[in-house]
Amino acid sequence: MATIASGALINLEELVPSSQHFKHGISLRVTGKLQDYDVETAVAVIVDRNASLKVDTQHLNINLRIGSIFQFIGELLLEPDNEAILKARVGRNMDGMDLNLYRQSLKLLRDFQAGR
Template sequence: MASSAINAGALVTLQELNPTSPYFKQGASLRVTGKLQEYSVETAIAVIIDGNATLKIDTQHLNLNLRNGSTYQFIGELLIQPDNEAILKARVGRNVDGMDLNLYHQSLKLLREFISDQTSTLTA
């Protein structure tokens, strides 16, 4: 029986999702967080924003009440359009209104530093 492994969503900020980023790959499994800027019920496309960066989210497979201005976290696969526009096809979504995005970014930076230190210690 063939196993279809689902990759964990790599923690990524919206600012890191640009064509030069190592995370900007077709099918990359990502976890992103941002405030809901707009949502279209007809297309099930949401747009989240964090700072000056935005990302479209395909929410068609989610059962989630979306409210403009609320903060959401999505896990899914990145689909890159021919014009280099990215859309995250979400498989998981949740409201994280209580999350302090500045503190979240700081903790993400510290986590990456810790992982880098652990990796370099193991290879030394």
């Protein structure tokens, strides 16, 4: 039986070609504000600060609303031009979450894990 990797928790700003997480097929968990959604292709674009990511939502049964905060878990696909798209297998609305506090808690979690 095949196991599905849990999504590595990252900020969108960390998803750059030099990152250890910028690999085809790696499982990621990302959070951002929905900036755009194309109903025909089921491709959403989420943003956080100055970073953005395309998310393929075709396998999700979720209501996407522009301006809402969403978290997606899925596998990163790298296109030939090195553009990344997350093929989401899980998605959830995170409205009400403070993104600044979320980033701070992620930093604290990483600091704690590094100290172990």
